[in-house]
Amino acid sequence: MKTFKIGRTSVSVFIGDITTWTGDIIVNAANSGLLGGKGVDGAIHSAGGPEIMEQCMEIRKQQGGCPPGNAVITGAGNLPAQHIIHTVGPIWEGGGRREEHTLAECYRNSLLLAIEVGARSIAFPNISTGIYGYPKAPACDVALKAVTKLLEEDLPDNRLERIDFICFSPENEELYAHWLEQFIQEKEAQI
Template sequence: MKTIQIGRTSVSVLSGDITAWSGDVIVNAANSGLLGGAGVDGAIHTVGGPEIMEQCKDIRKLQGGCPPGHAVMTCAGLLKAKHIIHTVGPIWEGGGGGEELTLAECYRSSLQLANEAGARSIAFPNISTGIYGYPKASACDIALKALTGYLKEDKPDNRLEKIDLICFDAENAELYIQRLDQYA
């Protein structure tokens, strides 16, 4: 584990399973259909139970899903968190399709939605680095730059006291631990 402090917010890198995290909001690396899937998305829906999917279906009826870079919120079902923010990361297509901007927007839109909901803590997975194929080192830098940039803006509505970056695999954990200080 490694932690830095930015203003009132601690940013920590942890290894583990995001579905076991306890706090206000966990972020789900969802697909645009909000219908569950593999990886983090599948784990969150499996552990969290059917109530999450029911709320995702309601969102689909209202707005047709969630476009890449955007975020929506549901209950957390049986998870220890209070809410889930579902955000849709980009599928890596070589870097020429705006993937960097979309990935950064996933983090910013999730933080904004968490603040609007009054959250004090939030946990992120490594968005788009699994089946979406985003190169892990690039995704790490984009995530850290987006998160710390948001915090350094010193928004008056920022209530977040804790951001946990929960890495499921050792490669991501090592990247985040090595690079975190660069963004303090």
């Protein structure tokens, strides 16, 4: 595990199973229908039990799903977290359909929702890099820029102490750790 400080928030990167993570909020890489699916979405719904789907169905009744870039929150069912934030990443179509903006909004809106509910810890998967096909290195860049930008805003209600990026593969872990190391070095060089 690699851990870095951004302001007062610790940002960690490691390989793991997001369904076993203990903390306040797990972020789910959901689909816009909030109907469960494959990859991390399927794993979260399977491990969390039917309560999560029931709450997703209530959200569907109220607002008809969750558009790409947006985020909604449910309980965590049987998972060791308190809540799940479901966000819908972009499907990669070559980069010309505002995929970067949409992916950045996933991270920003998830963090803003976590701050709104007073979370102190949150865990992210590598959103859109699985079946949605977003290339891993650009997705890492977008994710970490969005997170660090929000942390630098110094929002008054932000109580986040810990942000964990839980990677599925060694390749993603290496990308995220390398990016964070460079970010920290650049910040230190500015001081």
